Amino acid sequence: xxxxxxxxxxxxxxAKWLPWVIGIPFGxxxxxxxxxxxVGIVAGLGGAGVxxxxxxxxxxxxxxxxxxxxxxxxxxxxPATQTRKQILFKDVGSTASRLSLGTDLAGxxxxxxxxxxxxxxxxxxxxxxxxxxxxxxxFLREENGGxxxxxxxxxxxxxxxxxxxxxxxxCPPEIVTLSNYPGYAGRVVTFEGYVRRISASRTGRAYxxxxxxxxxxxxxxxxxxxxxxxxxxxxxxxxGLSGKTIRVRGLLQRHxxxxxxxxxxRRSMILEVR
Ligand SMILES: [Zn+2]
Numbered sequence: 001x002x003x004x005x006x007x008x009x010x011x012x013x014x015a016k017w018l019p020w021v022i023g024i025p026f027g028x029x030x031x032x033x034x035x036x037x038x039v040g041i042v043a044g045l046g047g048a049g050v051x052x053x054x055x056x057x058x059x060x061x062x063x064x065x066x067x068x069x070x071x072x073x074x075x076x077x078x079p080a081t082q083t084r085k086q087i088l089f090k091d092v093g094s095t096a097s098r099l100s101l102g103t104d105l106a107g108x109x110x111x112x113x114x115x116x117x118x119x120x121x122x123x124x125x126x127x128x129x130x131x132x133x134x135x136x137x138x139f140l141r142e143e144n145g146g147x148x149x150x151x152x153x154x155x156x157x158x159x160x161x162x163x164x165x166x167x168x169x170x171c172p173p174e175i176v177t178l179s180n181y182p183g184y185a186g187r188v189v190t191f192e193g194y195v196r197r198i199s200a201s202r203t204g205r206a207y208x209x210x211x212x213x214x215x216x217x218x219x220x221x222x223x224x225x226x227x228x229x230x231x232x233x234x235x236x237x238x239x240g241l242s243g244k245t246i247r248v249r250g251l252l253q254r255h256x257x258x259x260x261x262x263x264x265x266r267r268s269m270i271l272e273v274r
Contacts, residue, residue: 105117105119105131105168107170108131108168108169108170109131109170109171110131110132110133110136111126111130111131111132111136111148111149111150111170111171111188112132112136112139112140112149112171112188112251112265113133113136113249113265113266113268113269114173114249114268114269115133115266115268117131117133118133121133121134121135122134122158123158123159124136124137124156124157124158124159125156125157125159125166125168126148126150126151126153126155126156126157127151127153127155128148128150128151128153128155128169129166129167129168129169130148130149130150130151130168130169130170130171131159131168132156137156139251139265140156140251143251143253143263144186144251144253147186149171149186149187149188149251150171150187150188152186152187171188173187173188173189173190173249174187174188174189174190175189175190175191176189176190176191176252177191178193178211178212178220181220181252181260182254182260184252185252185253185254185260186251186252186253187251187252188249188250188251188252189249189250189251189252189262190247190248190249190271191211191220191222191247191248191262192245192246192247192248192272193211193220193245193246194211194244194245195209195210195211195241195242195243195244195245195246196210196211196212196213196242197210197242198210198238198239198241198242199216199221201226203226205226205229206223206224206225206226206229207223207224207229207235207238207239208221208222208223208261209221209222209223209224209238209241209246209248216258216259217257217258217259218259219259220260220261220262221260221261221262222246222248222250222261222262222263222264223258223261223262223263223264224238224264224265225263225265228264228265228266231265231266231267232264232265232266232267232269232270233267233270237267241270241273244273244274245273245274246270246271246272246273246274247270247271247272248262248264248269248270248271249264249269249271250262250263250264250265250269251263
């Protein structure tokens with residue numbers, strides 16, 4: 001028999017006729033030798049059955065071996081596919097991080113803290129082109145009515161990676177003195193002055209770094225809220241500023257009760273101590 005798909009069909013045909021070709025003549029041969037043709041025919045049919053069983057068993061085993069071989073081939077191929085995927089994933093990751101640190105944002109600092117931007121933690125951008133980290137934006141919502149510390153507008157929106165190509169600027173803080181600071185409320189400022197004393201709040205957990213020899217509510221001071229004490233350097237560091245001249249960066253607020261205060265949230269916002 002000729003079959004275009006190959007040896008499998010040939011094997012099936014073999015299983016059909018091989019038992020009869022071998023078994024019947026063999027049985028008849030035995031019958032002739034014993035001079036009993038009837039017994040020979042019966043023996044021939046039996047022989048054909050035995051050969052048929054043996055042939056089918058042979059084909060089953062061959063099919064099983066072929067199946068096992070196919071499974072092994074598949075198992076060898078799988079790890080190769082996974083390796084390719086891992087390399088591809090790494091490539092995509094490194095490309096993405098290059099994009100998020102694109103040259104358009106290189107060197108641009110958080111407009112509130114003055115720290116380098118970390119795109120992985122989320123970015124916000126104001127219409128005036130300054131940028132904020134997510135934590136700075138949260139702070140401005142809580143403490144500055146969501147207003148930008150550069151243009152004082154509420155035009156800060158999340159910055160998406162697809163927005164790259166937009167320009168950005170750092171926000172140079174206004175340098176203020178004891179004679180002009182009231183005009184800069186709501187802005188980010190730097191101020192340099194002698195620390196006359198450190199005052200703790202009644203709870204003992206918030207601190208005022210006093211720059212004037214006046215009461216807490218009347219004089220200019222830098223304040224560290226309770227939730228930022230650790231980030232600014234801890235109680236020991238803050239108390240140690242007394243009697244030093246420091247330069248600070250922060251949001252200048254005019255608080256209804258506590259008066260003018262420069263809010264500092266990070267150690268990096270204490271720019272200089274001497
Ligand atoms: Zn702005």
